[in-house]
Amino acid sequence: MIQKKICMIGASGVGKTSLIAKFVHSMFSDKYLTTVGVKIDKKTVSVDGEEVMLMIWDLQGDDDYQRLQMSYLRGTSGYLLVADGTRQITLDQAIEIQGRVAEAIGPVPFLLALNKADLAPQWEIDQSRMDDLAARGWKPFKTSAKEGAGVEEAFVELGRQMIQPH
Amino acid sequence: MQRGARDPAQEFEELRRLLLSREREQLRELSDRVSDKERRSQDIASVLPEAVKMSRERGDQLTRALQPAVEGSIKESVERRPQIFVDALHPLIGPIVRKSVAETLRRLLQSFNQTLEHTFSWRGLKWRWESLRTGRSFAEVVMLRSLVYRVQQLFLIHRETSLSLLHVTADPAITKDSDMVAGMLSAIQDFARDSFAPGEDSVLEEFRMGELQVWMVPGHYAYLAAVIQGNPSLELRPALQETIETVHVLKGSALAEFAGDASAFESLRPELESCLRAQYATARKDGKSTRAWIVIVVLAALLTAGIIVAANNRSKWKNFLGQLNAQPGLVVTDARQKWFSPSQVSGLRDASSADPAALARDAGLDPARIRFRWKGHLALDSVSVRRRVEQRFVVPDQARIAVNDGVLEIAGTVPYEWLDSVRHDATLIPGVKSVVERDVNITYDPALTRKRFEQQFRLPDTVNAAVVNGVLILSGEASHRWLMRARAAAVTLPGIKSLDDRALIDLDQRGFDQSKSIIESAFIYFLTDKDDIATEGFAALSRLPDEIRRCEKAAQQLGTDMTLEIQGYADAVGTENRNSDLRQRRANRVRDFLVSCGFEPERLKAISVEQPFKPAAGDKALPEQSQRRVALKVLTLLSNSSP
Numbered sequence: 156m157i158q159k160k161i162c163m164i165g166a167s168g169v170g171k172t173s174l175i176a177k178f179v180h181s182m183f184s185d186k187y188l189t190t191v192g193v194k195i196d197k198k199t200v201s202v203d204g205e206e207v208m209l210m211i212w213d214l215q216g217d218d219d220y221q222r223l224q225m226s227y228l229r230g231t232s233g234y235l236l237v238a239d240g241t242r243q244i245t246l247d248q249a250i251e252i253q254g255r256v257a258e259a260i261g262p263v264p265f266l267l268a269l270n271k272a273d274l275a276p277q278w279e280i281d282q283s284r285m286d287d288l289a290a291r292g293w294k295p296f297k298t299s300a301k302e303g304a305g306v307e308e309a310f311v312e313l314g315r316q317m318i319q320p321h
Numbered sequence: 322m323q324r325g326a327r328d329p330a331q332e333f334e335e336l337r338r339l340l341l342s343r344e345r346e347q348l349r350e351l352s353d354r355v356s357d358k359e360r361r362s363q364d365i366a367s368v369l370p371e372a373v374k375m376s377r378e379r380g381d382q383l384t385r386a387l388q389p390a391v392e393g394s395i396k397e398s399v400e401r402r403p404q405i406f407v408d409a410l411h412p413l414i415g416p417i418v419r420k421s422v423a424e425t426l427r428r429l430l431q432s433f434n435q436t437l438e439h440t441f442s443w444r445g446l447k448w449r450w451e452s453l454r455t456g457r458s459f460a461e462v463v464m465l466r467s468l469v470y471r472v473q474q475l476f477l478i479h480r481e482t483s484l485s486l487l488h489v490t491a492d493p494a495i496t497k498d499s500d501m502v503a504g505m506l507s508a509i510q511d512f513a514r515d516s517f518a519p520g521e522d523s524v525l526e527e528f529r530m531g532e533l534q535v536w537m538v539p540g541h542y543a544y545l546a547a548v549i550q551g552n553p554s555l556e557l558r559p560a561l562q563e564t565i566e567t568v569h570v571l572k573g574s575a576l577a578e579f580a581g582d583a584s585a586f587e588s589l590r591p592e593l594e595s596c597l598r599a600q601y602a603t604a605r606k607d608g609k610s611t612r613a614w615i616v617i618v619v620l621a622a623l624l625t626a627g628i629i630v631a632a633n634n635r636s637k638w639k640n641f642l643g644q645l646n647a648q649p650g651l652v653v654t655d656a657r658q659k660w661f662s663p664s665q666v667s668g669l670r671d672a673s674s675a676d677p678a679a680l681a682r683d684a685g686l687d688p689a690r691i692r693f694r695w696k697g698h699l700a701l702d703s704v705s706v707r708r709r710v711e712q713r714f715v716v717p718d719q720a721r722i723a724v725n726d727g728v729l730e731i732a733g734t735v736p737y738e739w740l741d742s743v744r745h746d747a748t749l750i751p752g753v754k755s756v757v758e759r760d761v762n763i764t765y766d767p768a769l770t771r772k773r774f775e776q777q778f779r780l781p782d783t784v785n786a787a788v789v790n791g792v793l794i795l796s797g798e799a800s801h802r803w804l805m806r807a808r809a810a811a812v813t814l815p816g817i818k819s820l821d822d823r824a825l826i827d828l829d830q831r832g833f834d835q836s837k838s839i840i841e842s843a844f845i846y847f848l849t850d851k852d853d854i855a856t857e858g859f860a861a862l863s864r865l866p867d868e869i870r871r872c873e874k875a876a877q878q879l880g881t882d883m884t885l886e887i888q889g890y891a892d893a894v895g896t897e898n899r900n901s902d903l904r905q906r907r908a909n910r911v912r913d914f915l916v917s918c919g920f921e922p923e924r925l926k927a928i929s930v931e932q933p934f935k936p937a938a939g940d941k942a943l944p945e946q947s948q949r950r951v952a953l954k955v956l957t958l959l960s961n962s963s964p
Contacts (some may be wrong), residue, residue, distance in 0.1 A: 156582075157582050158484045158485075159482075160482045160483060160484060160504070180501075183501065189504075193512075197500055197501050199690040207581075208500065210500060212485070212504065212508070213700060216904050230480075230481035231480070
C-alpha cells in the first residue's frame with residue numbers, strides 16, 4: 156500500500172483536529188499538539204480503486220503566539236489547508252499560511268477546507284470570495300466536523316492529486 | 322574405369338570439402354576471433370556490464386573473485402600515486418574523523434557513566450565481589466553483566482517523509498501502530514532539533530524511559546530506530562550502523578526515489594531482524610542461577626563454618642571440664658556451656674588447687690566468658706596435701722617430699738631448722754597425720770647451732786662459744802657447775818658433736834686450788850719442846866679460819882666435802898716417845914683452836930707426823946724452828962685427781 160504524508164494546516168481554532176477526529180485512526184492524545192506541536196494520525200482512503208494510507212500530521216494552529224513549525228512539513232506529499240467559514244479572517248490567514256508553506260517546501264498538492272459548514276447563519280465567506288478562490292485555482296471543500304460532511308471527500312481528492320503524475 | 326581408378330583418399334578429401342566447406346569457414350573465423358586479442362576484448366567489453374550485473378544478482382561470487390585483484394590494484398596505486406587518493410578522499414576525511422572521534426568519546430563516556438553508576442550500587446557491589454572471586458577486572462565484569470538487554474523493535478524510517486519503511490519486532494504482542502510511531506519519532510527529532518539545535522543536520526541519537534531506551538542511527542536517506550530494553554552492549558551501535566549502511570548499499574536508489582511504496586524494502590527484513598538481539602534471556606537466567614548457587618554455597622559454607630566452630634568449642638569445653646575434674650582439689654558439680662552469655666562452672670575448690678582461669682586459657686577458651694562459682698573445701702588427696710605442705714613450708718631444693726595416706730615422707734638434704742619446724746608443725750596441716758624421714762641428710766648452720774647452745778645453756782658473759790665442724794669450742798671463765806652441765810649436755814644439742822673446753826677456766830676449781838695452796842703453805846711454829854704456839858705461829862694461825870672457810874665453800878661448789886689433816890711436827894731433839902707426844906699435843910692445840918673458831922671437829926683430823934728423815938748436821942735448808950711446827954693438809958675426794 157502506498158503511504159503518503161500529509162499535513163493539516165490552519166489558524167488556531169478553525170477545527171482541524173475536530174474535523175478529522177471521527178475519520179482517522181489515532182493513538183496519540185491531543186496534548187501532543189500543545190507539547191510537541193504535532194499529532195500524527197492515520198487514515199486509509201481509496202483513490203480510484205487504489206488504497207492509499209495517509210499519515211496525517213495535525214500541526215498546531217498557526218497564530219501570533221505559535222508560528223507554524225516548518226520542519227514538520229518536510230517530506231509532506233500534500234496538505235489540507237483549513238479555515239473557519241464563520242470567520243473570514245481565518246481564510247485570510249490560510250491564504251497567508253499557504254504562501255509561506257509553498258515558499259518553504261515548494262509546490263505540493265493541497266486542498267482548502269472551509270469548516271463549520273453546519274453553521275450556515277454565521278457563514279462569512281460570500282460568493283465573491285469563493286470566486287476569488289476559484290480564480291486562484293483553488294477548489295474549496297465545505298466541511299463540517301459536527302456532521303462529518305465533506306471530510307472523506309476532501310481526503311480522497313487530496314489523495315488523488317498526490318498520486319496523479321504531475 | 323579411369324574415374325574408378327582415382328585414389329580413394331583423394332576422393333574422400335574432395336567429398337569432405339564439398340560437404341563441410343561452410344562450417345570450416347565459420348570455424349576459421351571463430352578461431353581468428355578467439356586468437357585475435359583486440360577482437361576478443363571488444364567482444365567482452367560489449368557484454369561485461371550485463372555480465373557483472375547478472376553476476377551480482379546471482380550472488381557475491383564475483384565480489385569475492387574480484388576482491389584480491391581490486392585490493393592489490395588499489396594498494397599498488399596508493400603506493401605509486403598516492404596523490405590521486407588524497408585528492409579523492411580529502412573531502413571525506415574530515416567529517417569521517419570528526420564523527421569517529423565523537424562516536425568514540427560518546428561511547429567512552431557512556432562506558433564511564435555505566436561504571437560509575439554501577440560502582441556504588443548493590444549490583445555494583447555484587448560485581449565487585451564477582452571481580453574478586455573470578456580474578457577478572459571490575460571493568461570486565463561490568464561489561465559482561467551490562468550485556469543484559471533486548472532489542473524489542475526496530476524501525477526503518479524514511480528521513481524525508483518520516484514514513485515507516487519497515488518495522489520488525491522481537492515480540493509479536495507489540496501491536497502499536499508502527500506507522501504512527503515512526504511519524505512521531507521523526508516529529509520528536511524535528512522538535513528536538515528545532516528547539517535546541519536549529520539549522521543543523523544532526524539527529525536525536527537516543528532517549529531513555531526507565532528500562533527502555535530508543536537509539537536512532539541515521540543514514541543518508543533513512544534511519545534506524547531501535548527500541549531497547551535494558552543496558553545494551555557497546556557493540557550494538559556499530560551493528561546498527563552497519564545495518565543502516567547495508568540498507569543504503571542495497572536500497573540506495575529505492576530510498577532516494579521513495580514515493581510512498583514501502584513494499585520494496587520488505588526484502589530488508591532479514592537484515593533488520595538480525596539486529597533484534599536478545600542476549601538477555603540466557604544471561605539473566607544464568608545470572609539468577611549463578612546467584613542462587615552463590616547464595617546456597619555461601620549459606621552452606623557459613624553453616625559448615627558454624628558447625629565446625631561449634632564442634633571445636635564443644636570439644637574445647639569438654640577438654641576443659643576434663644582438665645578441671647582431673648585437677649586435685651577441684652570438684653566440678655555443675656557446668657553449663659552457653660553460646661551467647663558467659664558459661665558457668667560450679668563446684669568445690671581447695672585453696673591449693675590450680676587456677677581454673679589458667680586451665681581455661683590453656684584449653685583455648687576465654688576465661689572472661691566463663692563464670693566460676695567455687696565453694697571452699699579441704700581436699701585430702703595426696704597432691705592437694707602435698708601442695709598445702711609446700712605452701713606452708715618452703716621445701717629446700719635438695720629435699721624431696723611426698724604424701725602417702727596422710728604420711729609426709731621427707732628425703733634428701735635438709736637444714737636442721739627446716740626439718741625441726743616440719744617435725745613440729747607438719748601434723749597441724751590438714752591431711753598430714755605423721756612425718757617420716759627417709760635417708761635424710763641434715764645440715765647444721767654453725768651460727769644457728771651456737772645460738773641454740775647459747776639459749777639452751779644461758780651462756781655466761783665470761784664465756785665465748787664457737788662451733789666449727791660440729792665441735793663446740795669454749796673459752797673464758799665459767800663456774801664449775803655450768804662447765805659440768807655443758808660438758809654433760811652440750812653434745813646432746815643438734816649440730817654439736819663434741820666439746821673443746823681446754824681454753825675455758827673453771828673458776829671454782831681455781832678458787833679451791835688457791836685456798837688449798839694458802840692453807841697448806843701456812844706453818845704454825847711452836848716453842849721448843851713445848852706445845853705453845855710461837856709468836857710468828859699466831860700470825861699464821863689467825864689467817865687460817867677465813868681461808869679454810871673459803872676453801873670449804875669452793876669444795877662445796879666443786880661438789881665435794883673436804884677435811885683438814887692437822888700434822889704435828891717436832892725437832893729431832895729428845896726421845897722419840899717424848900717427841901711423839903709433843904707432836905700430838907701440838908696438833909691438838911691447833912685443832913682445838915679451829916674447833917673454837919666454829920669448824921666441825923669431825924672434819925679436823927690431828928695427827929703426829931714422824932720426821933721422815935733426820936736432817937744432816939749443818940743443813941741450813943730447813944731451819945730448826947721449822948721442825949717445831951704444825952702444818953695443814955686439805956683432803957678431798959678430788960684430792961687425788963685435782964692438784
